[in-house]
Amino acid sequence: MNGPVPRPGVLTIDAYVPGKSSAPEGVKVWKLSSNETPLGASPKAKAAYVAAGEKLALYPEGSSKVLRAAIASRYGLDPARLLCGAGSDELLSLLAYAYLGPGDEALHSEHGFLVYKIVTLAAGATPVAAPETNYTADVDALLAKVTDKTKLVFLANPNNPTGTYLPFDEVKRLHAGLRADILLVLDAAYAEYVRANDYESGLELVATSANVVMCRTFSKIHGLANLRLGWMVGPPAVIEALNRIRGPFNVSGPAMAAGIAAIGDEAHVAAAIAHNDRWLAWLTQELSALGLTVTPSVGNFVMVSFPPEPGRSAGDADAFLTQRGLVLRRIDAYGLPNALRLTVGPEEANQLVVKALKEFLTR
Ligand SMILES: Cc1ncc(COP(=O)(O)O)c(C=O)c1O
Numbered sequence: 001m002n003g004p005v006p007r008p009g010v011l012t013i014d015a016y017v018p019g020k021s022s023a024p025e026g027v028k029v030w031k032l033s034s035n036e037t038p039l040g041a042s043p044k045a046k047a048a049y050v051a052a053g054e055k056l057a058l059y060p061e062g063s064s065k066v067l068r069a070a071i072a073s074r075y076g077l078d079p080a081r082l083l084c085g086a087g088s089d090e091l092l093s094l095l096a097y098a099y100l101g102p103g104d105e106a107l108h109s110e111h112g113f114l115v116y117k118i119v120t121l122a123a124g125a126t127p128v129a130a131p132e133t134n135y136t137a138d139v140d141a142l143l144a145k146v147t148d149k150t151k152l153v154f155l156a157n158p159n160n161p162t163g164t165y166l167p168f169d170e171v172k173r174l175h176a177g178l179r180a181d182i183l184l185v186l187d188a189a190y191a192e193y194v195r196a197n198d199y200e201s202g203l204e205l206v207a208t209s210a211n212v213v214m215c216r217t218f219s220k221i222h223g224l225a226n227l228r229l230g231w232m233v234g235p236p237a238v239i240e241a242l243n244r245i246r247g248p249f250n251v252s253g254p255a256m257a258a259g260i261a262a263i264g265d266e267a268h269v270a271a272a273i274a275h276n277d278r279w280l281a282w283l284t285q286e287l288s289a290l291g292l293t294v295t296p297s298v299g300n301f302v303m304v305s306f307p308p309e310p311g312r313s314a315g316d317a318d319a320f321l322t323q324r325g326l327v328l329r330r331i332d333a334y335g336l337p338n339a340l341r342l343t344v345g346p347e348e349a350n351q352l353v354v355k356a357l358k359e360f361l362t363r
Pocket of ligand 1: 160187
């Protein structure tokens with residue numbers, strides 16, 4: 001007898017492969033493969049997390065009420081328009097399950113964050129990729145791919161793994177070109193790091209539209225990746241739909257407590273931004289000076305391209321760096337086999353990467 005069979009689409013998914021964190025035995029590992037912050041979590045968030053340990057036997061409050069109030073007050077938002085989740089990954093899944101089904105299409109850019117494709121297939125719908133220009137989402141190309149079946153458009157801004165972004169004018173142009181029944185999902189996981197005057201995370205577009213949501217995460221600048229915490233702001237109708245299908249206790253109490261403390265620790269966030277400003281610029285400059293192609297990034301990571309020559313390729317560089325405990329991210333699954341993604345790390349790790357790549361290129 002045949003066993004249970006998942007819905008069509010599920011077995012066509014290539015499961016997401018997280019950044020590796022191993023290197024040869026005895027070598028100190030610098031994990032620069034998951035865009036985590038080198039500053040760690042705020043001491044205030046850690047203390048709140050520990051204190052929450054007193055209540056592990058109790059179910060958490062189910063609507064993340066206090067956390068939503070803290071986020072609302074920080075960003076000037078209506079808490080009723082917020083939804084918290086177990087990482088923004090959960091929010092992306094909920095959006096797909098609520099708005100997509102067999103026969104529907106969800107659009108993303110060619111090298112967009114992989115989870116969009118996964119959640120679309122998981123919902124039984126069809127992911128559609130639009131070509132990029134200079135590793136950057138292309139509004140005209142995205143709009144050209146819209147069909148009667150399009151229900152969702154996912155845009156990571158800035159994008160992972162390329163580090164590029166769309167200026168607000170371009171995001172507005174994309175939105176203006178979409179039908180009112182298409183939901184535009186702005187994924188601003190790296191928004192806090194962006195230093196560009198023409199960037200807007202999505203707060204303004206969400207405030208003025210009925211078909212735009214923005215997802216944010218506590219995993220990146222707030223250093224709470226291990227707790228799984230994200231939030232979304234959107235029109236009341238979208239929030240209401242997702243609240244119907246989410247798990248009743250989708251955010252844990254320790255995560256809520258740590259999130260509230262993290263969002264209140266502005267000095268810690270400022271220190272993370274300052275660290276990133278300094279080392280993102282330094283890495284970009286030093287790696288370019290080695291003759292490597294570095295795609296200009298506004299996130300806390302850079303995409304470094306290598307020539308596809310034996311001995312010099314991204315795969316060779318990855319093996320060379322891993323031997324030295326420097327763990328970067330292969331991005332073949334994003335259609336980028338000739339590049340590696342490097343997270344801005346602590347000073348020592350950044351220096352070691354540049355030194356090792358110099359050695360790699362001159363050996
Ligand atoms: C663009 C983008 N969106 C969402 C996520 C998921 O973040 P979370 O840890 O909140 O699930 C990531 C994490 O790598 C990301 O790069």
